[in-house]
Amino acid sequence: MSDTQTINQRVEILVQNLKNFGQIFIELGRGFLRRDPILFRTLVGATVIGLIITFRLDVWIFKKINLWHYYPPDGKWFKFYALSMMWTPIFLYGVAMRNKKKEFAKNLKEVFELVGLKNAIGSYPKFISLIPLSGGTMKLLMTNGSFPKSEWEKRKPKLEANMRIFIDEINEVPEKGLIEMTFSYEPMPTKVSLEDIRSYRDYKFFMGRDRIKSYVGDFSENPHFLIAGESGGGKSAFLRQMFTTIKVNQPESQFLLMDLKAGLEFEHLKKIPGVTVICDIQHVASALQNIVATLHLRIQNLKSKNYNDIKQFFQSSEYQRMTVEEKRDHTLGHRTFVVVDECAEIFLFGLGHKPEYTREIRACMSKITRLGRACGVHVVLATQRPDKNAVDPQVKSNLTSTICYRIHDIGGSLAVLGSGRAMDLPKIAGRAVLAQGSQEVEIQTPFLDFAQSQRLLAETFKLSLDLEPLNHGSLNSTQEANHYEKTMEPHIP
Ligand SMILES: Nc1ncnc2c1ncn2[C@@H]1O[C@H](COP(=O)(O)OP(=O)(O)OP(=O)(O)O)[C@@H](O)[C@H]1O
Numbered sequence: 001m002s003d004t005q006t007i008n009q010r011v012e013i014l015v016q017n018l019k020n021f022g023q024i025f026i027e028l029g030r031g032f033l034r035r036d037p038i039l040f041r042t043l044v045g046a047t048v049i050g051l052i053i054t055f056r057l058d059v060w061i062f063k064k065i066n067l068w069h070y071y072p073p074d075g076k077w078f079k080f081y082a083l084s085m086m087w088t089p090i091f092l093y094g095v096a097m098r099n100k101k102k103e104f105a106k107n108l109k110e111v112f113e114l115v116g117l118k119n120a121i122g123s124y125p126k127f128i129s130l131i132p133l134s135g136g137t138m139k140l141l142m143t144n145g146s147f148p149k150s151e152w153e154k155r156k157p158k159l160e161a162n163m164r165i166f167i168d169e170i171n172e173v174p175e176k177g178l179i180e181m182t183f184s185y186e187p188m189p190t191k192v193s194l195e196d197i198r199s200y201r202d203y204k205f206f207m208g209r210d211r212i213k214s215y216v217g218d219f220s221e222n223p224h225f226l227i228a229g230e231s232g233g234g235k236s237a238f239l240r241q242m243f244t245t246i247k248v249n250q251p252e253s254q255f256l257l258m259d260l261k262a263g264l265e266f267e268h269l270k271k272i273p274g275v276t277v278i279c280d281i282q283h284v285a286s287a288l289q290n291i292v293a294t295l296h297l298r299i300q301n302l303k304s305k306n307y308n309d310i311k312q313f314f315q316s317s318e319y320q321r322m323t324v325e326e327k328r329d330h331t332l333g334h335r336t337f338v339v340v341d342e343c344a345e346i347f348l349f350g351l352g353h354k355p356e357y358t359r360e361i362r363a364c365m366s367k368i369t370r371l372g373r374a375c376g377v378h379v380v381l382a383t384q385r386p387d388k389n390a391v392d393p394q395v396k397s398n399l400t401s402t403i404c405y406r407i408h409d410i411g412g413s414l415a416v417l418g419s420g421r422a423m424d425l426p427k428i429a430g431r432a433v434l435a436q437g438s439q440e441v442e443i444q445t446p447f448l449d450f451a452q453s454q455r456l457l458a459e460t461f462k463l464s465l466d467l468e469p470l471n472h473g474s475l476n477s478t479q480e481a482n483h484y485e486k487t488m489e490p491h492i493p
Pocket residue numbers: 190191192229230231232233234235236237238384429430431444445446447
């Protein structure tokens with residue numbers, strides 16, 4: 001072997017080793033960026049080791065195993081020992097992650113061989129990256145190996161069986177010759193039903209579940225919601241189950257339901273006590289002004305009673321002693337919800353009404369979302385178009401939680417989540433990204449069908465199954481309905 005060949009080989013080995021070493025730090029960086037809980041546990045471990053060494057508790061271990069004379073003396077050797085002991089678990093994390101990926105890439109080749117993804121020139125698609133998303137979901141990026149998306153789709157069951165994974169979606173980036181595969185090791189539910197609906201208390205409701213756990217919404221923690229996504233995603237179904245859970249468990253709650261598209265979603269709910277349905281834009285501004293007035297009244301009431309917020313009042317003995325009727329009649333006895341299905345209809349300028357009218361609606365909504373948390377007035381907005389025209393930016397900045405169903409364009413996904421995550425969602429009704437604070441998880445939202453919802457509401461409010469007052473008690477029920485409608489107006493207890 002010539003000298004030049006040996007040098008070349010040595011340089012190659014050196015470069016390979018440097019690459020391998022560098023990958024450890026790349027994995028560490030990625031772990032930090034995606035806030036990997038394993039890495040954070042490792043950091044806690046490193047801190048504990050640091051504390052043990054600082055307080056010299058490790059001396060006891062050295063003595064116990066008879067290695068006391070090897071204990072580093074004070075000075076630079078001790079510093080070196082302490083630092084390397086603390087860095088070891090972090091470094092090992094990087095090594096483990098790098099090895100896991102290497103192993104994964106190696107196994108991929110075997111899988112491609114088994115499922116017939118070997119092209120005419122005998123090569124296989126190449127592994128590029130594996131990125132954990134959330135809730136156990138991973139995104140695998142590979143070269144397409146000259147196979148179009150249809151060929152990958154055809155082999156999906158075989159890929160799942162051989163890789164022991166559950167593939168949510170396969171996407172193609174044709175201009176780059178890449179394939180993006182979203183998968184998980186646990187199956188993601190494709191339909192989640194709403195069980196035990198009567199078990200939700202204190203204005204909590206079921207938001208959905210991922211592969212591992214359930215997510216429960218709590219209006220006292222996250223007061224306002226944005227429900228976004230393209231047609232057929234499940235926005236109206238989500239509003240239906242949320243409304244039903246709250247109304248069934250907290251019959252004293254008040255709802256202002258707006259559906260300006262065709263009135264189809266909410267019209268049938270108007271006979272339910274405590275529910276006002278608006279299907280005409282002409283009535284929106286005055287209804288919102290009423291809510292703002294209620295809001296001010298509640299703030300005054302809370303102040304006069306020395307409570308910081310309605311949650312505190314709900315803990316008071318005064319509230320605990322109240323009957324449902326008393327709660328609904330008392331200014332501070334219940335939470336109030338403003339729910340708008342397709343909110344673009346109320347926020348968009350130039351839909352046949354004057355700009356001042358839209359401005360007034362926007363101002364009211366902004367005030368309600370700003371001040372609503374403390375006094376129990378909540379806003380839930382659903383929209384297909386999540387841009388700044390369809391949702392007033394000031395209002396949007398106050399919506400603390402987002403449920404985002406699939407959005408096929410990057411602009412839409414960016415507008416709602418600040419990332420392209422909504423584009424990665426599979427085309428499954430009810431599949432959404434839940435974004436709350438720093439949490440962003442893929443969930444399957446629960447499905448409660450129309451008939452079930454009607455039955456539950458009819459039972460709770462003693463109405464007929466089509467939510468009309470029952471004949472034998474029509475006078476009482478109608479009186480009751482009128483009474484609740486009146487309670488939507490601001491009043492003093
Ligand atoms: N969580 C869910 N699980 C399973 N299927 C669902 C779920 N939500 C909705 N669906 C199905 O998808 C259909 C469309 O849902 P929905 O009407 O709620 O969509 P949408 O987002 O409101 O659409 P649009 O913007 O057109 O009003 C429903 O009729 C139902 O069959």
